[in-house]
Amino acid sequence: MRLPGRLSAAIDVLTDVETRKRPVSEALKAWGLNNRFAGAGDRAAIGNLVYDALRRRASHAALMGSDSPRALVLAVAIRDWNEDPAALSDSFAADSHAPEPLTADELARVVGQLPDDTAPHILADVPEWIAPSIERAFGDNWIAEGQDMAGRPSLDLRTNILKASRDRVVKSLDRFHPRLTSISPVGVTMPAGARDARTPNVTTDEGYLKGWFEVQDQGSQIVAALGNAQPGEQVLDLCAGAGGKTLALAAAMGNKGQIFAYDSDRNRLAPIYDRLKRNGARNVQVRAPHPGALDDLAGKMDRVVIDAPCTGTGTWRRRPDTKWKLSPELLAQRTAEQAAILVEGARYLKPGGTLVYITCSILPEENDDQIVAFLKNHPDFTSLPPAELWQAAFGAAIHPDVETAQSGIALTPRLTGTDGFYFNALRRAS
Template identity: 85%
Template sequence: MRLPGRLSAAIDVLTDVETRKRPISEALKAWGLNNRFAGAGDRAAIGNLVYDALRRRASHAALMGNDSARALVLAVAVRDWNEDPAALSASFGADSHAPDALSEDELARVVGEVPDDTAGFVLADVPEWLAPSLQRGFGDNWIAEGQDMAGRPSLDLRVNTLKSSRERVMKSLIRFTPAETAISPIGVTMPAGPGDARTPNVTSDEGYLKGWFEVQDQGSQIVAALAGARPGEQVLDLCAGAGGKTLALAAAMMNKGQIFAYDSDRNRLAPIYDRLKRNGARNVQVRAPQPDALDDLVGKMDRVVIDAPCTGTGTWRRRPDTKWKLTPELLAQRVGEQAALLLEAQRFLKPGGTVVYITCSILPEENDDQVAAFIAANPGFSSTPAAELWSVAFNTALPLGLETAQGGIALTPRLTGTDGFYLNALRLAA
């Protein structure tokens, strides 16, 4: 397929996403099944167009004067992919699968600029109702944070030190031109390419099948390291899900001690068994959800890790459709769930133990606000100094701008080049 046909397909897919309110991945899969002539390169390009359209939906719509699928995709082609609008419009007439030629109004708009006096939430490409929250969390930098959250993410891998080394993994993936991550000492990254660039398919690589590495954003690797799990400890991973951070903790503990991996949802937990086997993680005991699943752990844990259910605002680069689906009601629901988990977690600690609270959110309601409320209600807890956590994990000084008002550590695309994450280590007095 040529670019005009790809643009037309992207408009169709984006229309499907918007009208049927389903995830981008589902809409792209359905389009591919109905258009089997399209090659892998075509599907990747169409996907990039759709994701880019939703990453900057607000500012694209402001530029074009409407938020139709056509307007958003045309804005991506010119504004993000640097296509010449006149040449693009002319090429549409030579392709039977192309959209209609650009109107005079579209030609004028697509080469314009969003005015500087445009509302901040539009410049930041975030939902209007979240602007006060983001401004409270980031101050004068909130628009810049939103703009960086609207970029493309890199593909990051965590080297499984139980089976391999970073040098070995990078050598095995040399065809993808991998690089070392900037912060994580066991991370490998492949930056996102422009336009129709394809993301490397590393999960079919021999190294992945042998358990040498896992796909994991550098931000997730960083908070797993900051969790501070040590060999020989007793650790409860209270929201283990598919086991991404569980595997990182097992490697950090060098298979010594014990991790109890639990999740309230059996379906989320299901993939962990195969992943543990592939990674060679032998110090993990999976606890399936049932009423007495964790009763024997009360008061015995050195560390309880809460990878809390959250709005996922820190992953907007990867899942931009969720940015526009988020509601105040869903945020309130997640806040309630997080508070309940913090209350539950303390039951399992022994004196001097630590609750490690983690979210992939950039909203203060889910981060510092939660920690402040918990400490106020449980004065035996205090936040472990952020600089101390960072020094122990990485043997370097904490970078400027990462410590939050409540003593947590916040990662963002603008500050660390990662997804958005938050961590606060709450230590119980001995």
């Protein structure tokens, strides 16, 4: 397929997302099934166009005077992919699979600039109602944070040190030109390409099949390392999901001690069994959800890790469609769940134990605010100093902007080149 046909397909996919209210991934898969002539390169390019359009939907729509799929895709092609507008419009006229040629108004708008009085939430490419929360989290830098959250993410891998070294992983993936991550000592990264660049399919690589590495954002690797799980400890991973952080904890503990992996959703937990086997993680006991599944652990854990259910605002680069679906009602639901699970997690800690609270959110309601509320009702807990945790995990000083007002750690694309994550470690008095 040539570019005009790819643009037309991207418009169709976005229209499908808009009219049928389904996730982008499902719409792209359906388009591929219905258009089997399209090759892997075509599907990658169309996916990039769709995701780029959603990442900067607010600013592109403001510029074009419309948030229609056509307007968004044209803005991506010309403003993000640097296509010449007149030449692109001419190519449309010569291609039966192309969109209609650009109108005079579209040509004028797409090469223009947003006015000086453009609303800040549009510049940040975030929903208007959530802008005050992001500003509260990041102060004067909040617009820059939003803009970086609208970029493309890298593909990051975590070396499974139970089976391989980072050098071995880099060598096995040499054809993809991997780099070492800037913070995680076990990470490997492949930066996002431009335009129609394809993301490497590393899950078919021999190293992945042998358990040498896992796909895991560097931010997730960082918060797992900050959790500081030690060999021989008794650790409860209370929201284990598919097991990404469970596997990182098992490797950090050198398969010594015991990790209890639990999730209230049986379906989310299902993939963990195969992943544990492939990774050679032998110190993990999976607890399937049922009444009283964890009662025998109460008051016995050295460490409880809570990777809390959240809005996922920290993953907007990877799932930009969720940015525009987020609602005050969903935020309220998640914050209620987080408050309850913090109290639940504390029940399993022994005196002197550590409660590790993690979210993939950038919103203070889900992060510092939760810690303030928890500490108010649990005076026997105190937050551990972020600078000391960072130094111990990475042998370097923490960036001052990463530390939050409530002794938390906030990772973002702008600050750390990662997805958005929040971390806070709370020590229970002995």
